[in-house]
Amino acid sequence: MSKFAEPMVRLIDSLKKLPGIGAKSAQRLAFHILRSSDEDAEGLAAAVRDVKAKLRLCSNCNNITDVDPCVYCSSATRNQRMVCVVEEPTNIAAIEKTKHFNGVYHVLHGSISPLHGVGPDQLRISNLMRRVDDGQVDEVILATNPTIEGEATATYLSGQLRRAGLKVTRIAMGIPVGSDIEYADEITMLKAMEGRREL
Amino acid sequence: MALKESEAIVLRTYPLREADLLVTLFTRAEGKVRGVARSAKKSKRRFGGALEPLTYVRAYYEDRERQELARLDSCEVLESPLATEVGYPRAVALAHVAELLDELLPDRETNDAAFRLALSVIAGLRGADVWMPVTYFELWMTRLMGYLPDLGECMICGRPLNGSRAFFHALTDGLMCVDDKRLASSEISGDSRVLAAHMFRAPVENFAGTRWPKKQGSDLRKFLIQTLQRHIEKKLVTAGMLEKISA
Numbered sequence: 001m002s003k004f005a006e007p008m009v010r011l012i013d014s015l016k017k018l019p020g021i022g023a024k025s026a027q028r029l030a031f032h033i034l035r036s037s038d039e040d041a042e043g044l045a046a047a048v049r050d051v052k053a054k055l056r057l058c059s060n061c062n063n064i065t066d067v068d069p070c071v072y073c074s075s076a077t078r079n080q081r082m083v084c085v086v087e088e089p090t091n092i093a094a095i096e097k098t099k100h101f102n103g104v105y106h107v108l109h110g111s112i113s114p115l116h117g118v119g120p121d122q123l124r125i126s127n128l129m130r131r132v133d134d135g136q137v138d139e140v141i142l143a144t145n146p147t148i149e150g151e152a153t154a155t156y157l158s159g160q161l162r163r164a165g166l167k168v169t170r171i172a173m174g175i176p177v178g179s180d181i182e183y184a185d186e187i188t189m190l191k192a193m194e195g196r197r198e199l
Numbered sequence: 200m201a202l203k204e205s206e207a208i209v210l211r212t213y214p215l216r217e218a219d220l221l222v223t224l225f226t227r228a229e230g231k232v233r234g235v236a237r238s239a240k241k242s243k244r245r246f247g248g249a250l251e252p253l254t255y256v257r258a259y260y261e262d263r264e265r266q267e268l269a270r271l272d273s274c275e276v277l278e279s280p281l282a283t284e285v286g287y288p289r290a291v292a293l294a295h296v297a298e299l300l301d302e303l304l305p306d307r308e309t310n311d312a313a314f315r316l317a318l319s320v321i322a323g324l325r326g327a328d329v330w331m332p333v334t335y336f337e338l339w340m341t342r343l344m345g346y347l348p349d350l351g352e353c354m355i356c357g358r359p360l361n362g363s364r365a366f367f368h369a370l371t372d373g374l375m376c377v378d379d380k381r382l383a384s385s386e387i388s389g390d391s392r393v394l395a396a397h398m399f400r401a402p403v404e405n406f407a408g409t410r411w412p413k414k415q416g417s418d419l420r421k422f423l424i425q426t427l428q429r430h431i432e433k434k435l436v437t438a439g440m441l442e443k444i445s446a
Contacts, residue, residue: 020216114290114293114294114437115252115294115298115436116436117436117439117440119440146248147251148251148253148280148285148290151281151285152285155286183244184247185248185276187247187248187279187282188247188248191281
């Protein structure tokens with residue numbers, strides 16, 4: 001016999017499927033939802049439903065959006081000719097936090113990962129190339145992760161984009177702000193030295 | 200338990216729980232070791248870029264009582280593939296080396312010959328040309344694992360194949376002469392067999408500097424991959440991706 005009533009068991013089982021949520025946390029969250037007001041519980045259920053029902057990918061940049069084209073692609077104040085290529089939609093938030101980038105984005109939804117059988121054909125590159133071919137872009141900033149997979153993706157894209165005669169740039173790599181050079185690993189230090197700039 | 204120290208090559212990492220990584224290392228001292236790098240996903244402070252596949256590191260780890268997974272304490276980078284440009288063919292070739300090592304080597308079994316081979320091939324993969332180091336690695340790994348049949352005689356009749364045509368089949372070990380070949384066999388050229396003989400006599404560095412088009416030794420690579428896949432009883436993901444790379 002189960003410890004809890006069937007609807008509770010179902011809720012706990014569903015919450016357990018979320019990343020980072022174990023059995024105990026799922027149980028605690030389920031009881032929190034049970035004790036919350038009807039309004040809050042309904043709000044949560046509606047939010048979950050809306051996420052699945054209303055969100056889709058922007059046809060221009062592949063960002064997750066509820067309106068197509070997304071807020072970045074339809075913005076009149078952003079530089080539509082400067083495109084920053086990122087691996088995942090969550091990367092956009094990190095770049096937006098800087099408040100210094102005023103261009104638009106293109107989301108690949110992954111990176112080249114041979115060990116997982118992911119090659120260039122599995123990434124969302126075609127609509128980026130379409131934007132380039134249509135003459136909508138002057139510069140592409142490759143902001144993929146500084147990993148082997150991210151580097152391979154950036155190198156592959158730069159080869160494709162350079163053929164179109166575009167300016168292609170790669171985000172800098174090196175020592176994080178506020179850290180100590182003494183603790184930097186060899187490869188980070190090497191990249192920092194390679195990417196040094198004149199003052 | 201005391202902290203162990205060994206040179207190692209990082210083969211793969213998998214996300215584990217919220218912030219940890221499960222790391223497969225090919226250590227010089229103990230062969231393939233699996234361990235947990237705590238908080239490696241969230242904080243790059245302790246491991247930095249050391250856990251990227253095919254990074255040559257000095258690893259510090261400890262075994263835990265009654266636990267299969269070691270605890271990875273830290274890694275010091277000795278050589279990173281990120282030090283030189285990672286193009287698409289190179290990324291696939293590096294992943295291929297990592298996949299073969301991961302699939303072929305048993306856990307906790309020292310194999311210094313495979314370790315030295317991997318290091319020299321990874322060094323050979325610094326350039327743009329991937330086909331020579333890949334061929335060399337596949338050939339030697341097949342031999343070191345004990346899966347390589349005699350390339351000099353027909354496996355059916357025992358006739359020497361020197362100078363005559365030879366064939367192989369996905370479901371059989373070894374080469375066959377023209378009379379004994381099975382239906383749907385593929386041919387392996389005499390040049391490729393000579394190439395294999397040369398590769399057994401010289402280090403990988405001796406073959407560097409010469410241009411290697413994809414076509415060169417492609418029949419030999421196909422034969423080796425079929426042999427390896429038959430023994431491990433699974434398809435190698437990266438072998439298919441290598442095939443798709445244009446010359």
